[in-house]
Amino acid sequence: MQSPINLWGKRLVLGVTGSIAAYKAVGLLRVLAREGAAVSVIMTQAATKFVTPLTFEVLSGRRVATDLFESHEEMAHLALSEQAHAIIVAPATANFMAKAALGLAGDLLSTMLLNARCPVIVAPAMDGDMWTHPTVVQHVQALRARGVVVLDPEVGPLASGQIAQGRLPAESRILDAVHASLISQRDWQGQRVLVSAGPTQEPIDPVRFISNRSSGKMGYAIAEAARDRGAEVILVTGPSALTPPPRVTTVPVNTASEMSDALNRHFPTATILIMAAAVADFRPKMTAGQKLKKQGKPELVLELEATPDILAMLSARRTSQIVIGFAAETEQVLSHAKDKLRGKGLDLIIANDVSRAGGGFGSDDNAVVILSASGEQKVLGLMPKRRLADEILTAVQELCLFPPRRESFVE
Ligand code: CTP
Numbered sequence: 058m059q060s061p062i063n064l065w066g067k068r069l070v071l072g073v074t075g076s077i078a079a080y081k082a083v084g085l086l087r088v089l090a091r092e093g094a095a096v097s098v099i100m101t102q103a104a105t106k107f108v109t110p111l112t113f114e115v116l117s118g119r120r121v122a123t124d125l126f127e128s129h130e131e132m133a134h135l136a137l138s139e140q141a142h143a144i145i146v147a148p149a150t151a152n153f154m155a156k157a158a159l160g161l162a163g164d165l166l167s168t169m170l171l172n173a174r175c176p177v178i179v180a181p182a183m184d185g186d187m188w189t190h191p192t193v194v195q196h197v198q199a200l201r202a203r204g205v206v207v208l209d210p211e212v213g214p215l216a217s218g219q220i221a222q223g224r225l226p227a228e229s230r231i232l233d234a235v236h237a238s239l240i241s242q243r244d245w246q247g248q249r250v251l252v253s254a255g256p257t258q259e260p261i262d263p264v265r266f267i268s269n270r271s272s273g274k275m276g277y278a279i280a281e282a283a284r285d286r287g288a289e290v291i292l293v294t295g296p297s298a299l300t301p302p303p304r305v306t307t308v309p310v311n312t313a314s315e316m317s318d319a320l321n322r323h324f325p326t327a328t329i330l331i332m333a334a335a336v337a338d339f340r341p342k343m344t345a346g347q348k349l350k351k352q353g354k355p356e357l358v359l360e361l362e363a364t365p366d367i368l369a370m371l372s373a374r375r376t377s378q379i380v381i382g383f384a385a386e387t388e389q390v391l392s393h394a395k396d397k398l399r400g401k402g403l404d405l406i407i408a409n410d411v412s413r414a415g416g417g418f419g420s421d422d423n424a425v426v427i428l429s430a431s432g433e434q435k436v437l438g439l440m441p442k443r444r445l446a447d448e449i450l451t452a453v454q455e456l457c458l459f460p461p462r463r464e465s466f467v468e
Contacts, residue, residue: 065093066282066447067239070137072146072166073113074153075103077216078182078225082147083108085228086116089145089235093444097137099123099166101153122165138173143238148182148225149207151193157205158196176238178206180231185221206234243287245450250283251327252276253320253367255295257313259340261359262349269335270418273297275383275409276333278446280305283331286450291327293319295334313337313364324371329379329453332368333407335418340364369401379457381405387412391426398428404457405429407449415439425449429456 069089073082082098089096098113098121110121138144146153146166153166157179162168170177179200187193188210197207208231211224254276258266273294280292281302290305293316301307308323310316313336324330339361349357372380382403384394387410394408408426411417416424416439424439427449433456437448 063092063443064089064235064239065441065444066451067094067142068137068140069094069096069235070141070144070169071096071098071113071117072144072149072153072169073098073100073104073108074146074148074150074166075101075106076148076150076182076225077107078148079104079107081182081225081228083112083116085145085147085231086113088228088232090117092232093441095119097122097141099137099169101164101166103150103152124165138169138175141173141175143176143178143235144170144173145178145180145231145235147178147180147231149179151181151183151187151190151196154179154181154193154196154200154207158199176206177204178208178231178234178238180208180226180234181210181223182225183210183223184215184217185219185223188221188223206238208234244454245283246287248283248288248328249326250280250288250290251293251320251323251330252280252283252290253293253295253316253330253332253334253336254280255297256335257295257316257337257364258311259313259337259364260311260344261341262345262347264348267337267340267361268296269337271295271335272419273299274419274421274442275423275446276331277302278442279331279333279449282443282446282450286447291323293323293334295336313340313367317365317367317370320367320371324374324378325376327378329381330368330371331381331449331453332371333383335385336367337364366401368403372402379404379453381407381453384408385411385417391428394426394428398430403430405453427452427456431456 073079086096096117097119098117100110100123113121156167157170162171200207208226210222211226212222213224214220215223255273256269256271258268260266277299280290284290284305292305293308308319310319342360342362368382380403384397384406386393390408390410394406398406406428416422422439423442423445425437427435435452
């Protein structure tokens with residue numbers, strides 16, 4: 058099966074209803090999680106007769122909700138449908154599809170569907186005679202007319218012993234449908250995102266420079282994630298071993314001063330600036346025209362001068378742009394990050410403990426805390442940088458572009 062996109066950063070809800078095929082949802086959950094999706098499982102009461110919630114809980118790493126009225130937490134689960142990128146119901150029984158078609162909301166899963174505005178994919182499993190029953194046919198038609206993707210079940214031996222059309226569609230077909238629904242989700246379309254990445258190199262002489270350990274991975278991941286979500290992306294990058302991402306306008310630079318020029322050029326037409334570059338704070342006051350010779354000198358003193366603070370400068374010049382910075386810290390991470398948020402006049406700052414094992418410079422993974430100018434805080438635990446990039450974009454949307462809806466959705 059071809060995977061046109063992976064599922065990093067995608068929030069999915071997997072609804073499991075009471076069919077003998079419920080055990081197959083366990084395999085589906087594993088595949089979705091392996092592709093990087095954050096999957097929350099909702100089970101109907103009937104589904105729990107076939108597979109225990111604990112199985113899904115262990116594999117998803119999240120509590121499984123089953124009952125609309127069990128506790129406040131279930132209410133919180135309802136919010137999942139507002140935030141989900143897609144809802145998948147697999148297996149879906151005839152009973153579930155009838156409720157969904159009629160808009161009944163007697164259980165958590167059906168209620169969630171009424172609340173959902175994201176793509177919904179339904180993978181039915183039932184007896185062959187049920188699938189062809191006029192009532193079921195009518196409900197499937199009603200759901201499809203509403204834009205729900207109802208997959209056709211497959212032909213084969215069924216639990217009843219019949220050979221008929223009623224088997225849960227193969228995992229690969231469900232996954233294809235998920236990918237297809239997400240690929241059309243270009244929620245950053247219309248944004249012109251300016252991203253900086255990598256280190257800068259400040260020359261001492263033609264062969265030596267001052268730089269830092271930044272690999273560019275975080276900034277490149279953000280550029281790719283924004284591109285995949287429909288944004289037009291300009292990536293201004295310091296020297297990096299990474300391949301320039303396709304379909305992103307990449308502007309390579311070396312020094313802080315070149316980075317400043319490139320960003321200044323593109324900033325006026327950008328809607329969002331994400332400054333992930335590790336800009337050198339100091340550069341040699343003089344760059345030697347020829348290679349410095351040691352000539353038996355016991356020491357060499359380099360005189361350094363401060364580079365311009367590009368982020369603070371652009372933030373001061375902004376018209377309507379959203380301006381986001383990173384804070385690379387090794388101690389007192391949050392308090393230093395807050396100072397930078399205020400000091401540079403940012404909308405958001407992404408605080409990064411670069412001394413933490415498993416994250417930071419050069420690593421494929423990272424963990425950050427996002428702080429907003431309005432005092433909100435979002436902790437994103439250790440995860441691959443590509444997935445983190447998507448989570449960061451989602452946080453930017455939630456905190457800056459479309460602040461969260463706060464009304465209650467269940468009376
Ligand atoms: N930054 C910048 N220009 C500089 C230095 C930093 O635009 N000359 C940006 C970085 O890209 C980052 C943010 O400012 O988005 C914070 O960078 P960081 O290195 O964490 O902090 P500094 O402001 O350089 O302060 P310090 O080195 O004292 O921690």
